[in-house]
Amino acid sequence: MSLLFAIFLLSLLLFESRTDGNRILLVLRSADLLVRVVLCYFLYGYRQSFIRLGATLLVFSRSLSIAHQLVELPLVDWSFELIDFAGMTFITVSLLWQLRDFITEEFYKLIYLDSLTNALNRHAFFKIARKILKSKRSASIVYIDLNKFKEVNDRFGHMVGDRVLEIVYKRLKSVIREHDLLARIGGDEFVALLPDTNRSQAVQVVQRMSERFCNPISIMNTTVQIGMSA
Incomplete structure (x- = not known):
């Protein structure tokens, strides 16, 4: 004024x-x-x-x-x-x-992303994967389940557990190629679709994933160690 x-x-x-x-x-x-x-x-x-x-x-x-x-x-x-x-x-x-x-x-x-990790959700993964598999390209599917994740939730709480899932997704994403699919389809379950790969190539990807999981996760003044099964 x-x-x-x-x-x-x-x-x-x-x-x-x-x-x-x-x-x-x-x-x-x-x-x-x-x-x-x-x-x-x-x-x-x-x-x-x-x-x-x-x-x-x-x-x-x-x-x-x-x-x-x-x-x-x-x-x-x-x-x-x-x-x-x-x-x-x-x-x-x-x-x-x-x-x-x-x-x-x-x-x-x-519609397409998991709200916690920003990974593809179940719906998006099946929709995109179906198109890739219908094209009859060779592909490998890797199902990943986290070990000892329930213990992390029970001991440190869901806030730490959620942060661990975010870090896990980033570690898995850093191993695969840009055009590969990675989705979170359950609480501690991830699945990856690797187009144009055979079994031996998929095994190499899983080995690299396992190597990343060897490193402990430090968050909120807490260090946790989890593994994976694939």
């Missing part, structure tokens, strides 16, 4: 020859320009060029309208509204596009 009052006083001093109505309109447009500059500052934090362009157009339009009121530029009145409309259109479309991507990503996480 103090900033608006300062703008009002400045306008009274600079434009004494103008009518009260024109001075008030100029003050309002100046305040609107200030708000648009602040908005532009925040919108420039987005990397999308259309959002930045829209914010720039909004500032340019209000600056042009103030200049027109002061020196009577050779412009028609509706030109300012046209620039405003273009700026708001760029911003609105860009934000809606971002919102669409966000909603799509959230729906994907909800």
Whole structure:
């Protein structure tokens, strides 16, 4: 409010020859320009060029309208509204596009990913695996069950147990290839689908997994040691 009052006083001093109505309109447009500059500052934090362009157009339009009121530029009145409309259109479309991507990503996480580990859930695994197996590509399936995980839950609580599952998933994920599938299908049960592999190659993957499980897990001032069966 103090900033608006300062703008009002400045306008009274600079434009004494103008009518009260024109001075008030100029003050309002100046305040609107200030708000648009602040908005532009925040919108420039987005990397999308259309959002930045829209914010720039909004500032340019209000600056042009103030200049027109002061020196009577050779412009028609509706030109300012046209620039405003273009700026708001760029911003609105860009934000809606971002919102669409966000909603799509959230729906994907909800439908296909395990909420705790971000691994594929049971539904997603069977859906994707079915397509791979129908293509008649050679593939191996590795079923993984954690050893002594129930003891971790009973002794340290589910909070530690949940964190252990997250670390287990990351360790398993680091062993397999990017296009391999890894899903959590039960409490402490994981399954991996390895396309284009034979039995000996799958055994090598399991051996690497076992080596990763040899390292104890340190979390919340607690060290736990769990194993795996595959």
